[in-house]
Structures are given as C-alpha cells and as structure tokens.
Amino acid sequence: MYYKKYIYPPRPSTKAPESSLESLGALGFFGQPKLNGSCSELYTDGKYVDFMTRHKKPFSNKLLITNDEFKTAHVGNGWIVLTGEYMNKSQKGTDKKIFNGKFVIWDILVYEGKHLKNTTAIERQRLLEKLYPTVYYDGWIGQVSESIFRVNNIFHDFHEKWKEIIKIEMYEGLVFKKKTGKLELGFNANNNTGWQLKIRKPTANYSY
Numbered sequence: 001m002y003y004k005k006y007i008y009p010p011r012p013s014t015k016a017p018e019s020s021l022e023s024l025g026a027l028g029f030f031g032q033p034k035l036n037g038s039c040s041e042l043y044t045d046g047k048y049v050d051f052m053t054r055h056k057k058p059f060s061n062k063l064l065i066t067n068d069e070f071k072t073a074h075v076g077n078g079w080i081v082l083t084g085e086y087m088n089k090s091q092k093g094t095d096k097k098i099f100n101g102k103f104v105i106w107d108i109l110v111y112e113g114k115h116l117k118n119t120t121a122i123e124r125q126r127l128l129e130k131l132y133p134t135v136y137y138d139g140w141i142g143q144v145s146e147s148i149f150r151v152n153n154i155f156h157d158f159h160e161k162w163k164e165i166i167k168i169e170m171y172e173g174l175v176f177k178k179k180t181g182k183l184e185l186g187f188n189a190n191n192n193t194g195w196q197l198k199i200r201k202p203t204a205n206y207s208y
Helices: 018-024 067-071 121-131 158-165
Strands: 029-035 038-044 049-053 080-087 102-111 141-143 148-151 171-178 196-200
Touching: 018 158, 018 196, 029 121, 029 148, 029 158, 029 196, 038 067, 038 102, 049 067, 102 121, 158 171
Parallel strands: 102 148
Antiparallel strands: 029 171, 038 049, 038 080, 080 102, 141 148, 171 196
C-alpha cells in the first residue's frame, strides 16, 4: 500500500464562469459531470481493499459499500487505484430517488501496479472505457456493477449539457479536463490542478 504515501487525487481548483462553456472545446477540453458526493480513492489488488477520502483518511461514517463489492472493481494483475465520487449525501438523481452508497469512477491513477505518470487525461479515459464497460444509467453516468458506476465523458454541446445537468440535484455542474493534460505523481493536493477546471451551478452558498 505504498501508493498512499504519495497519491492525492487530481481535483480542479480553478473555477470558471458559465460564459466560458462555449470556448472550452476549441481549447482542447472535454467535460465530465461533477457529482455532489465525497471525492475518494479506491486501492485494491482484488484481495485487499482500502477506500479513503481525498485527504487519505478513512470515512468517518459507516460505508454503504462492502469490500466484496469494491473487489469487483479490480481488473488486471496487481494493484489498481481509482479515484471518483462516493455518494453519501442523500442527493436525488434523475429519477428523483436518493442515490446513496455508490462509487462513481472518474479517473485511474495506478494500473497493474504501475503509476500512470505522464499519461494524458484522454488516454486514461480510454483505458477506463476499456476496463469498465457500462450499461446505460441516466446519460451522465453508466453502471458497471450494482454499486460501481463510471462517468460519461462529454465532448460537444457543453452549454446544452450544462443547462440539462444543473436541474438534477446530485450533480453540481461540470468538470473540464485538458485532453493533453499529463498526470503527475500527486505528492500533494495541489498537483494535477493545472489541466482541470470546474463550472458549478450557483446555490445559496456558492456563486462564481
């Protein structure tokens, strides 16, 4: 489990206004739905499981996913490290039902025991598409297994997608990632912020 010593999950710190949506495609970005859960990391070799917050600490509340379910996310040989959103905030999905106890993958950091340093954001998404084929869930995320999901990537019509997604409670907006952005080791939480940005819907406690 030596990866825990140096991997912080890539997260966007740069905020952008809704008015920038139309220009992002030409600048080489693709989008992903931003979920309203808790950023988390899954470490597993198919036998052992470690699931933690983005601060590399255990979740304080009882997890609604079992280790056996997490083990189903293991593919290949050796350790794999996935980062995504653990849905634990009782947010409603497209069907107006609470979407809790799910892990939604949005990036892969280690595959078959090898840190994917210097791979681009789009290369890792292609790898995830290969490793985790999905069935349709709601257009924004696809279902891998009972409790494991993967985000769908967005490559066009950013403004139209934005207008649709902000109507759904469990989505906070969109994250955009530079296709050519390369993964750094992640020694601290500020690594890997240069190739990402977020556009969040306004709320009572947040506005751009």
